[in-house]
Amino acid sequence: MKKGWVVLIVIVLVVLIFGGTYVSARNTMVRKNEAIKSDWAQVSVVLERRADLIPNLVATVKGVAAQEVTVFTAVANARANLMNAQTPKDKIAANQELDGALVKVLALTENYPQLRSNESFLRLQDELAGTENRIAVERRRYDDAIQDYNAYIGQFPNNIFAGWAGFQRNDAYFAATPAAQQLPKVEFPAAKP
DSSP, X not given: OHHHHHHHHHHHHHHHHHHHHHHHHHHHHHHHHHXXXXXXXXXXXXXXXXXXXXXXXXXXHHHHOTTXXXXXXXXXXXXXXXXXXXXXXXXXXXXXXXXXXXXXXXHHHHHOHHHHTOHHHHHHHHHHHHHHHHHHHHHHHHHHHHHHHHHHHHSTTHHHHHHHHTOOOOOOOOOOOGGGGSOOOOOOOOOOO
16 A cells, blocks of 8 residues: 555656746746737837938938939838738848848948038937947847847756747748849049149
8 A cells, every 4th residue: 555655756746847847838828929019019110210210311312412313212122012011021021121221221322422511311310329229239239139038048948848839840930132232333533634
């Protein structure tokens, strides 16, 4: 009879320890997944702030460089894609498209010296630079949260518990675009003899 009680107590202890470990791991996964959502919300806020600044920047540049219609069309299309994107992956892709379009707008300042002295443009450019810094910080936080979550659910025995609880790897990272990995070309006008 004593032997039966000992076996029963050992089984109950094992179940309690295993159950407690599962509950603890699941709660941690929930917390980490919520951190990703919270960090994504912050990224969304700064992306929307930038999207709100862009029409003012484009309008200012348009006043000086009216013939650069293709650049402005690209910016407008990229902004619309960002505003209409629903999922983090779609927003990340639209954001990369917008990054490329903004580079073209800012490059116009080289061709239009009077734009560089325009007070509205300079103020908007400063606001956009500040927003870009915020975006970089929030992207990093978001990517760190995803990395932390993915590492946690990938570890043993959490990987087993994650499968049971329905948690999956999240690969919605921000990544550098191929264009960002190329060195910019700097060209100076040829010297006149």
